[in-house]
Amino acid sequence: MNEYIYSVARVRAKETSLLTGQDMEQLLNSDSFESALLMLHDRAKQGERDISGICADAERELWTFLEELAGADVLKTLRIPIDYHNIKASVKAVFSDTDASDLLLGGGTADAETIYESVKQREYGELEPSLAAVCSEATSILLRTQDGQLCDIYIDRAMLRAEEDAAKESGEDFMVRCARLHADTANLGAAYRCALSQRSLSFIENALYDGGSLSADALAKAASGGMDSLYRYVGSTSYDSGAAAMRSGAAAFEKWCADEMIKLAKEAQFETLSCAPIIAYYYLKSAEINTVRLILSGKLNHLDKDIIRERVPEIYV
Amino acid sequence: MFDFNSMGIVFALAGAALASALAGIGSAIGVGKAGQAAAGVVTEDPSKFSKALIMQLLPGTQGIYGLLIAFITLNRIGILGGAAVELSPAKGLLYLAACMPIAIVGLLSAISQGKTAAAGIMMIAKKPDQMSKGMIFAAMVETYAILALLISILAIFGIAGLNV
Structure with a gap:
């Protein structure tokens, strides 16, 4: 097994610059888009003045960092x-x-x-x-x-x-778990949307990916039976908390999907030798970028902070 | 012609060589692993150099213990002074056996300590104020190298009095 001691140590040092839950709360509580930008500039040294510029810069920086840490075989999945x-x-x-x-x-x-x-x-x-x-x-x-x-x-x-x-x-177990979780949340999301729009069984079967850890057939059958049938099925799987999120609505479910990925990424904090912390950092930083995009877009469109907060995932640091 | 009775000094010397070589290899690997972690942290935050350096040095002690046992053994068998003493094969094997604790434990504990020190360095990256705890975790591994060193020393000094 390859050891990634140098890379993981860099990730650990870099993790200190991730925005914390408190930072996100401050961003949410800022009076306006401009004050949110100012706060972001002070905390994350962002020079850009528009949302797409800030996010594009952060994504570019993330990939440059990852390319220094791991080979193409590890990064390919991402x-x-x-x-x-x-x-x-x-x-x-x-x-x-x-x-x-x-x-x-x-x-x-x-x-x-x-x-x-x-x-x-x-x-x-x-x-x-x-x-x-x-x-x-x-x-x-x-x-x-x-x-x-x-x-x-x-x-x-x-x-x-x-x-x-x-x-x-x-060959990285953690990467396989991440890909499987991504497949499962994508399938659950597709099943949820299909059940909401009352799609036929054949349509749902075609929409679901036959992989991950959930049975696509069982999920399709549950979704074709309506929302209650879907909630019951999801509640009986290892993603039972997803059923509660689905009941609360689409925004809560989207937040749940992001939270599940962050929860999995969090498990890598105890790893020191494998590439798991590098992969986890990618998901955490991506979640941070998406959350900043969400909050800034909300501020720009004068949305109430509680509406934005509903969609903000749990933060790792 | 090969004479087994003259092999005592060879066995004893092999013990000294193994003590310094295996413990040294272990330390080299351990310090190397900790060094990689230190380099990673310092790449992102150069101000942590001194803290990382202290942690990196911890797995280096096993190599010193191996060297100490090798010196004592070489001194006992007279090789350091240039006048090797006559050793029976049994006594030579006893010296070899006495060197084994630090050779084997030194090798394995240094590698383990290197991994623990690397994890400690990563901890410093996130929580610099917790450095002492990181050092304690790495020092716990050291205990077993010290125990092995103690047994090797006691055995080497005990062998001299044996009539074999």
Whole structure:
């Protein structure tokens, strides 16, 4: 087993710069968007003055840091969701003839612009075969059915499969657990939305990813039986707390999904030799970036702080 | 021609060599692991250099214990003075056996202490005021190296009085 002592020590030192629950509370309590920005500037030394700039800078810095800590084999699993996000954005932008540049993310295994150009030209030679196949099929689904949701379902399922496979290939147990949790929360989310919109069993079966630790068949059957049936099924699994979150509404459920990932990341705090703390740092920092984006967007749109707070996940530090 | 009766000094010397080599290897690995952690912390926060350095040194003691046992053994068998004493094979094997506690325990405890020191250094990265606790955790591993050192010393000094 590889040892990551140097990298984990850097992560431990870096973790002290993560925003704490108290920092998030201060951000939430700030009077205005400007005062939240000022507070963020003082605490996190953020120089940018707009939300996308702040988050893009933080994401760039995160990837630079991670690349110094671990090899491509470890980071591949973390990059896969970015690739598939870029595929989704590119396919939709090309189909609706809009500009995708604001939607594309850096940090994937393939360059975001290359994905976009490949989808636009329908020439996938520059992409890795697995990504090329997904781009081609997603474009074909959208052209054939004109149904964006079907296209999203196909891309999401391909992403979860690729993520779980890459995690297994990395040989890191913690990575496999993270990929499995991601698959489970994605499946629970899809089942929840399908049950809310009273979708048919065949639609739900098609929407769920056949992986993770939950049985996709049982989940699909439960979701097709309505909300109560779904709550009962989820309550009988290891994700019983998710059933309570679902009952409280979509925002509470989204928060629960983020909390579950943070809870898993927290387990890595007792590791000193494996790459688990590096992976955990990625999830914690990403959660921080998303939370800052959420709070600043809320402040910019003058939302009540209690409405924003409902969506803010538990913070690790 | 090979004469087994002259092998006493060889066994004794092998014991001294193993004590210094194995305990030294253990310390090198332990200090190396702690050093990697120290380098990681100092990369992000150079102000923690001195604290990390102190923690890094802790797994180095086993190498010193091994060296001490090797010196005592070499002195006892006369190799240090250049006039090797006549040793029976049994006595030579006794010296070899006496060196084993610090050789084996030194090797393994230094590696374990290196991991504990590395974890302590990571603790300093997040909570610098808890350094003394990190040192205590690493020092607990040291106990077993000291016990082995004690047994090796007692055995080496006890062998001289034996008539074998």
